[in-house]
Amino acid sequence: MPWVTRGLRNGVLTTRYPKRPDGYGANWRGAVSVRPDGAGRPPVTDGLCPTGAIRPGATPHGLAGGPVGGPVLDRGKCILCGRCVAERPDVFSFDSSAEVAALTRPGLVVPPTEESEAALATVRAELSRRVAALRKSVHVRHVDAGSDGSEEWEVAALLGPVYDVHRLGVFFTASPRHADLLLVTGAGCTGMAGPLLTTYEAMPDPRVVMAVGTDAISGGIVRSGDTGPGGVGEIVPVDVWVPGSPPSPFSVLHGILLAVGLLPAKRGPA
Amino acid sequence: MTNHVPGTGQARAAGDDLWDETEVGVGEFAATVISGLGGTAERPTGGRFAGLFGSARTDGTVWLRAAIARLGRLEVVSCLVPPAPPGGQAAYRGLTPDVPGAAWYERELADMFGLVPEGHQRVDPLVLPRDAQTPPPRPGSAGPRAEIVPDESALPAHVTGEGVFTLPYGPVRSGVFESVQYLIETPGEDIPHVRARVYHKHRGTERRFEGMTPADGVLLAERVEGVASVAHALAFCQALEAVASGPGGGERAMVPEGALLVRALHAELERIANHLDSVLRHTEAAGQAVANARLGWHKERVMRLRSQLCGHRFGRGVVVPGGVSGPPALAPSAALDELMGLDADVVSDTRHLMATSSFVDRLRGTGVITPEVAARRGALGPVGRASGLEEDLRTYRPYAAYGLIEVPEHRYRGSGDALARQLVRLEEVRGSFQICRSALESLAGRPANGPWAVAVAPADGTAWGWAEAPQGELLYMVETEGGRLRRVKPRSASFHNLSLFPEAFGGDIFTDFAFIEASFGLSIAGVAG
The missing domain is CATH 3.40.50.12280 (Rossmann fold)
Incomplete structure (x- = not known):
């Protein structure tokens, strides 16, 4: 079979993303999130994360979504090794999405703060x-x-x-x-x-x-x-x-x- | 061994069937290595020079270890280089005059430890050019860990011949490539000489290992040479496992059979992906648009299959000290279906590619590494096999499940050109599909609840691990102390083979460059450290 017909053999293989969501991209373990519900769970210990992406009990007042005094995770330092998800599934979870880019460095920290959201609007x-x-x-x-x-x-x-x-x-x-x-x-x-x-x-x-x-x-x-x-x-x-x-x-x-x-x-x- | 390497006696007992270490005085070091490489009455066949490793101590001494590869085992010759005398430099008799393959290793040792190899013709900086005032980082010594800014003025500039000029190509290159600079000395079109400068992306990974736990160390090992993550994790973990079992260590860890199969499965998928990447670079350079698109699709399918099996496109997180992190996330039967379809498509397309004369003509006779050069320099992996060397660690010094699964024999005996390297890779891809199939079939009948790993507590001392990465033999020297890493030195096949790269330019011209580079299939991250 010559190359030209070979090239037509399997039809269009290209993703429709971003017009349509792509099944593979949407199921990608792209980031780690901190679970919002933290009532009564034991605090996260220091040294859980090999790259120091997690700061235990660092959430200040005024967070959108996170509990006061809960852990903060910096996705900019996270190498997605999954250790925190495996050891503390009550606190951390994988996000199923490849859409993880951010326009500000603080925007990579979860849970997000109100200040970072406000700053984001200006940057955008x-x-x-x-x-x-x-x-x-x-x-x-x-x-x-x-x-x-x-x-x-x-x-x-x-x-x-x-x-x-x-x-x-x-x-x-x-x-x-x-x-x-x-x-x-x-x-x-x-x-x-x-x-x-x-x-x-x-x-x-x-x-x-x-x-x-x-x-x-x-x-x-x-x-x-x-x-x-x-x-x-x-x-x-x-x-x-x-x-x-x-x-x-x-x-x-x-x-x-x-x-x-x-x-x-x-x-x-x- | 002396008390400079605590607990080594115990460690050696466990790793004894894998390697043995002979300690000699610094004066006899070079002679012992050279005689070890040549044939003796007891060992009629000579060994292959596999690398030179350093490890500094706080008292200013440096342990120097030369690795000699033999069928079935690794032989290590070590010596303790005394500290530099006041106002002078620490020195030892260099190996390079007798062992040409040692040239880059001795340059690297000079950069990292400030060791002077006596007799070496030109100890130009390689991974870390420093000015005279900056002390070397001396990995292993737990000294200051400040970052060193490479000083380009420490590099000599030299051009030979009438009308010859140097064309610096890189470090920022045209296309999505890793950063490396090639200095191409040329009178216009021919390339009589090429030199590689790799220090731009020196990250200091070796020093980052120091003080880490084994569990963290494997995460870093996976990122030393990211395209060969599985091989690096394997070599690193196998070194720890060789001397680690039970609470005190000192015994070989018994990694569960299921884990060995999963390790082999991921290592072979990694090989397929890397070899397809090399072929892709060839088709791109040759302007074979359809072949490039088809093979790009196949490579993406391999990456997706890997991520479906373990959640990561590069197989990271699979290999852990003592086993693997768990069973494949995809049912073996589903993985087999995908694998069979892929195998058929890859074979069909690559067969057609190798029958496309406009493509094959670009490769034939291009970038020849003669069998003599390959043997003298100890060329590794597909580069060596394309020049007539047979060695493949999967059969020469088996690990993971390669003792359980049959590894297809290398039948192809190459002529040393880019075409031969391509054919070797395509043969290996077919072999890898076969191994993956055997591993998946064997995994299909096993319960998912394991066990998939055993606990590993490394004994104090020095251990060696290896794996046949897609680029060739990968070696890890791992020193542990109190359950933590004290010094880790990865030696990638990319490092060893890139030193051969200039040898491939005999009568080749500029437009051959992309093919020769692609046919070596190296990763600069693994060279620069």
Whole structure:
């Protein structure tokens, strides 16, 4: 069978996301949440989380959804190992969704606070103004700033037939001069700070920066304590944060669409 | 062993059938390693140089260990390098003049420990260029853990030949790639020489292991080389299990058979995904759009099957010290159905691809690693097998369920070019499907309630673990103390094979570069550390 008929053999394999929800993406274990009902449950012990994403009893007054004095989980540090869910299923649970990107760093902390929600509205409005020109077509430049190599697979998968981001007007470009969106993976190690900054500075305005993966947000387990690279936010100004270790291709795609305001309105804010 | 490595005697007793360690003085170190690599009356066949590992102590000394791979076991030669004399540098007789494969290891040791290998021609910085004032990080010594900023001025610049210039390619490259810089020395179109600079993405992972619990360590091991997470978790856990069982440790842990099967299943799915990724890079470079789309779909199906089996697309969280985290989340029969369909599609498409002359012509004769070079440098994994080396740890030093399941023999004997490496990978993909099928069939009849893991309490001392990662032999040196990790050194096949990369450029031109790189199938994260 020649290639041309081979290519037609299995019909359209491409997801309909974001127009329609995708079964695989919707069932993805994309994030950990703190269960709201905390009456009478024993407190969470220190040291439960290998990356220090959980602060026991840190919730202040005025939280939306969380109990006072309950634990706080920073998805920007969470590597989704699932230890907290396995050990304390009464407190933590996996979220079945790949839509985990956020527009602010505090927006990754659950349960969310009212202040972070208010700040988010300002950030969203500012970003929306900035990216107005990019909605029909956005060119992405990827830079690895010290990843473990898995994020690159998930980003590259977006160009394959299953995710096919070209249908959404998203293109990857080699030259930062042509790029609107800087997609950064990896923990932001010192050796990549210079090349990353050079790439960022070579991009024309308006430009948007995405930190893809928990490593890129906080250094993840590579940071482990007080040392090690602490995320790319220390090098370039980040607009969109996509947690995951690594984030699934749907999560990366959701982040791109969130960045340029291409998510259908009914899906609401992230 | 001396008291510098506490409890090693006990540990060695348990791991004795897997490795043995000979301690020599620093003066005899090089000679002992070199004679171990050559054939002797007792051992007619020579060993293969598998790496050089360092571990610093707080008193300024450094344990140096050379690993020699043999059929069925690992031989380790160790010595204690004394601290640097005042105003001088710690030194030992380098292996590189006699063992060419040691060149990169000795450069890495110089970066990380400040050790000087006497006799080494050029100890250029590799993973961490430092200026003269910055002390080395000395992993294992629990010293200051401040981050070191790589200093590019510590790197020599050199170009040889008339009309030759250096083209720096990277670290930010065109496309979605890991960061690495290739310095291509060229008069225009030919590539007479290439050098790789990997330090840009040095993350200092080795030092992060220090002080971790084994349970946390496996999470980090999975992220040392993210595309080979399962192999890294396996090698790391197997090292701990070799010397760990019961409350005090010192005995080999008896990992349940079901867990061994699950480990093999995930390791083989990882191999399929990695090999398909390598093929994908070839088709992309060759502009084979339909083949690229088809294989991209197949790879995504493998990733989805993995996530359905364990909840993670890279199989993270499956392997834990003592076993696996649980039974496959997908019923073996359902997984088998998906696997069979995938197998048929992959075989059909890759067979057609290898019959597409516009594709095959790009690979034939490209990037040749001759059998002599491969043998001399100890090329690992598919790169070695494509150049006539047979070694595969799954049969040479079996682990996981490879003693229970038959591992298909490598029949292909390659000619050392990119085409040979491609054919080796495709043969291995078919073999991996077969192993997955056997593992799933064997798992189908087992109760889901396990047991899936045993408790593991590592004994103090040094242990070795290994796995045949998709890239080739992966080694872990793990030192434990008081139930915690004191020093962990992963040695990925990517590190070893990238040092061979310049050898593949004999008469190749610029447009061959993408194919040669893809045919090596390496991950830079595993090289830079």
